[in-house]
Amino acid sequence: MSPSFSRREFIASGTALAAGIVVPGWAEIFQSGPDVDAVRAEAADEALAQAAKLGASYADIRVNRYRRESIATRERQVQNVSRSASYGMGLRVLVNGAWGFAASHRVDAATARTLAGQAVAIAKANAALAARKVVLASADTVKATWTSAFTRDPFDVPIDTKLAFLMKLNETALAVPGVSFVSSQLLLVDEHKYFASSEGSRITQRLVRTYPQFTTTAADRARGDFQTRPVVDRAKLVGYEYVEDYPWLQDAEQAGHEVVEKLKAAPVTPGRYDIVVDPSQLFLCIHESVGHSTELDRALGYEANMAGTSFLKPGDAGTRRFGATIVNLVADRSQPGGLATTGYDDEGVKADKWSLVRGGMFVDWQTTRELAPLVGQQRSHGCLHSDNWASVPFPRMPNVSLQSASTEVTRDELFSGIKRGLFIEGRGVSSIDQQRYNFQFGGAVIREIRDGRLGAMVKDAAYQSRTPEFWASCDGIGGPASYRLWGTSADGKGEPGQTNAVSHGCPPARFRQVNVLNTAGSS
């Protein structure tokens, strides 16, 4: 099957629309030019100057504009084509060792002065409560421009081309006998970020994300049963070339066959299994059990009321075993295509790459300028992020990935020697406790492994384990050729809640004697 399709194919399918101008113009704020840039710089400078005048020892401001395009379909119809744009600025100030923040959708010098007054008043009110003053790790003064890598700007692609892609995707899945429903979406995100600090940094960045997704459903109306098979979560920091180059139609057809097979699959027999976890599922396990447990703000209790703390303690770096000696986990904000990849973080620290777990030992944290000094480090690893100009920046996860084996190890080699096991692919239900010990993950497609070979599909299965034991039970990791990067576009954390897009790379990996549940219920 063709990995993509042309406009001609779309027209031939009978779904085509009237030809003509197909890329409506975007609002003026996205026509980046000297006028817009000058107003933005003037507002930022005014906010920083006013904050200093009112007593701030440090201040930074993010003047950001975002645009999103979303197309949603179900079966043979388009549900929604929408675009949104947002522009505004958020000022953060440090006064007497306490933070204050104020933000507005108005970007001009007068509003900048108002925000400085509001942010300083908030900081002063809170400084009285501070048992400890905030101290920032030093950072370089940066003047830079950075743009994420893409070859085709998705906002320049005609809307009918995008509609055609989704309708063809749906048609392909619906062509499989037994598929009842399919929904698909294309979400495109464009962030234009401007950062200025009282230390003199001035950074302009642009990040482009492309996020196609679909879900197939098979319903057996007579029995009152149904199953779904979602696509692997595939958002990436790339352009529209991702839609054109990846074999989406092949994926849709496979999803159709798998959801029909799933409806007829035998329920899993609960028990202990050796499991091989595909990158399409393991990325999520890494996210929850490694990504969140190595956030220093959690270990220090900053997230105790919401996301929780961590089983790792602030003094554990360099002294605590995390998993088997073959396990190496790396944090990287410069990884190509990674959703958390950036040039500079939201306090102007250059993208970094560092080890979190080396040879199975936990060796380092995710940090920001505020957090690094609290574990005796001189420099931040650059993990500060805000999901909007209106949101207070706080520590967020970089891309956290499992390194592949140094030599080639295939998936079949990981299966060999397994008498009774399961191969788990795709995103299923995930849940983990507030210190990141106890987790439970499902999968989109789960098959038996019998005597080293892949067998029949099973349903209603989830694996459940405890982070240290799970990573200690890892005795096989795929080689470089099997490494894949998947991501999640909406990782929640903080109060008020913010979302973060982040990717995790990994090869498939084998884990011994993991507890598997049958999750089907009865009413």
Next chain:
Amino acid sequence: MLSRDEALTLCETVLAHARAAGAEDAVVSVASEVAAHARFADNRVTTSGRSEDLTITVTVWVDKRRGATSGNDASAAALGQLAGEAVQIARISPVHREYVPTLGPLEYPDSRGFVDATADVDVAARAVALQDVLRTCREASVSGAGVHTTNASATAVATANGNRRYFRASEAACSITARTEDGTGSGYYAGDHFDVRQVDAAQIARQAVEKAVRSRDPKPIEPGTYPVILEAQAVADLMGFLVGALDARSADEGRSAFSAKDGKTRLGESMFDTRLSLHSDPMHAELPGIPATDEGIPAERITLIRNGVLERLTYPRFWAADRKQTPTPGPTNFIVESATPLTPLPEMIKGLARGLLISRFWYVRLVDPRTIVLTGLTRDGLWWVEDGVIQRPVRNLRFNQSVLAMLAPWNVEAIGPSVRRSPFMVPPLRVGAFTFTSISDAI
């Protein structure tokens, strides 16, 4: 925030631009919002801020083709561009098969859930309140973490067919987690109200501290099926999954817990304990809702579950038209109540021979939509009760449990008085069987 006149004038301007650009039907909404928060941990404020924003959304139809745009720039040029762009998108989109003409003029009562005190929160007063909270934590030798939030919004909507509406809403909330210094005890408590003056941070802190101290040094018990008492917070943590399944379309399409065999739904079935009812009421004194659905249908008091019977599934306008039903005038909130005399929480504990008392749940996810099986974990206070007395704290547990089975006629033993946990009013419950599958070491 924008006044009624300001917001509706903006709507009219965008509508005029949309019509001029060729829109045959259109709906415009203008929402202005202000939000403030103070977050604390490690016995100090960690982040605190205030933000204001405006969202202008326009959806248009041209030859039943639909286009939608939104932005936050209210300048004259931007409003025209927003409408023009929506029309351009509509012109190149396929026919919107679920198009239903926008609403005409309708009467709406004023929303009851707004107060100025929440919209214009006093930052200094909030700092004093949090100082009390942190003092309470320090005096009890616990580490306090939490957040105080206030949000207010004003939303105006105008349609090309003459519908005009404007509602304001406010919401204040405070939640606190107290952790003992030895790291073996943790307690959480929360409260919310549309009037910030009704959110008692000091009382919330005392409850959280008491739970932290009482939960120190928990011991493990075997996972299994136990009788449990769910505090109101724990019930609220599960309730979203039940109300999320009340959509008629999913049930009609055979992919919901309320779908039945042979293409039918479970409407009219006695699925829940006969004392349980679930209704929505925009005029509820404690938990007022916006008096209109998102689509603009004037909201009324509606009953979804009456005395254990699934009485109503919700029909948005398109699905109602498709199925020859009336669009559902709600829900805008969810009120779970008992029809019989209530059993306060202390009485529930006294009446429990052997079982668990659960404060709240965490990371709850839908495992099996066919029976609303959820998984998640207990958190911040779990105790073993025996002979009507709380005996000792126990280690947290992971559950895998169907909500339908939890609320089934054979399982509910006692129902308490409902409390506000927005968007729910929920009671504490005692149920006969609740299934836990593993132990969590998390505190």
